[in-house]
Amino acid sequence: MQTIFLNSAELDQAVAYLKSGQVVAFPTETVYGLGADATNEEAVKKIFEAKGRPNDNPLIIHISNIDQLERYVQYIPDVAKTVMEHFWPGPCTLILKKKGPIAPSVTGGLDTIGVRMPDHPVALELIEKAGIPLAAPSANSSGKPSPTTALHVKKDLDGKIQAIVDGGATGVGLESTVLDLTDPERPTILRPGGVTSEELEEVLGKVWMDAHLSDASVGPKSPGMKYKHYSPEKPVWILPASLEQTREVMDQLEKSGEKIGFLVSDEWFEQLSNKNRKGHTLGEKKNPQQAAARLFSSLRALDEEEVSLILVEPYSKVGIGTAYMNRLEKAASRIVGIS
Structure with a gap:
């Protein structure tokens, strides 16, 4: 299969591909999504095939208006x-009780469904023109860093999907927050992301964090969190929070023959x-939004360099820093100082 590049003025062609059961990558404000008609089981299966994604890992559907939501959930x-x-x-996905003609593979056998409305003009126009919900995980090979540009998608999936709509670099850089609302009295974050727990609590009051986020022995319930994720080919280690300790670690690693790639704040660089x-660089330490936006693209860039090890600076688990650290900890094989 030849993967075709389309621009934002060629969405009619992308719509035609989607309606014919093909898979099309498209930009969102978080990362690039790998879209297929969420009501077409054969089309959805092509997402799993292209990504190499396990079949029991459910997908999020993307909609462009509230009327679509009402068709696919039991109640709001x-x-x-x-x-x-x-x-x-x-960048907020809601988990609700499902209904309607959603392909079985989308929900992975669950009676719930994850739904979000992306904040990107190209994504919204594409979904609106198609008139169907799009099942769309991140448009990368399963386990690799999520793509924040069309070229990232091409590197992973060229020849495996029908088309890529190039909408430029994404803004948030990390996937959406996943919020479980199946118990309306206990809104629970299953995956931290572009909307922070602090922001949610400002409008909802108490918000819970799913147990698996702090206890690795508890299985995750969220799409995109069940298996290893976000890892480049080169091993990733999380650095100590101290600059002095980090300097010592790097010196020791170089003496042992490692070729170091590093990803740190401006203040450390x-x-x-x-x-x-x-x-x-991840940007200013006081601006974790920059770090979140740059994490995946920088991991991909360092993976292309002649390095044997990628070392990354940690950020505080506050605000978007929680999502940043969630993804970094998933990508890393070691936290320096912890065996």
Whole structure:
């Protein structure tokens, strides 16, 4: 199969592909999604095949208006209406009880479905023109860093999907927050993402965090969190929070023959750079939004460098830093100082 690049003025062609049961990658405000008609089982299966994604890992559907939501969920509780009022369109996925003609593979055998309305003009126009909900996980090979540009998609999936709609680089850089509202009295974050727990609590009051986020022995319930994720080919280690300790770690690793790639804040970058190291910056330490937006693209860039190990600076688990650390911990094989 030849994968075709389309621009935002060629959405009619993308719609034709989707309606014929093909898979099309498209931009959202979070990462690029790999879309197929969520009501067409054969089309949805092509997503799993292209990504190499396990079949028991459910997908999120993307919609462009509330009328579509009403077709595919049993009811919309008041708490969901509040979230939609404040955060839709946007990077927040709601887990609700499903109904309607959704392909079985989308929900992985569950009686619930994840739904979101992306905050990207190309994504919204594509869904609206297609007139169907799009099942769309991140448009990468399963387990690899999620794609934030069309070229990232091409590297992973060229020849495996019908088309890629190029809408430029994404903004948020991390996937959506997944909020379970099946118990309206206990809104629970299954996956931290572009909408923070602090933001949700401002409008909902108490919000819970799913047990698996703090206890690795508990199985995750969220799409995209069941298996290893976000890892480049090169091993990723999480650095200590101390600059001095980090400097010592890097020196020791270089003495042992490692070729270091590193990903740190602006404040650390100049302190750690030398001619033997390949480095990228995450932006200002006080701006974790920049770090979140740059994480996946920088991991991909360092993976292309002649390095044997990628070292990444941790951020505080506050606000978007919670989602940043969630993805980094999934990508990493070691936290320095912890065996």
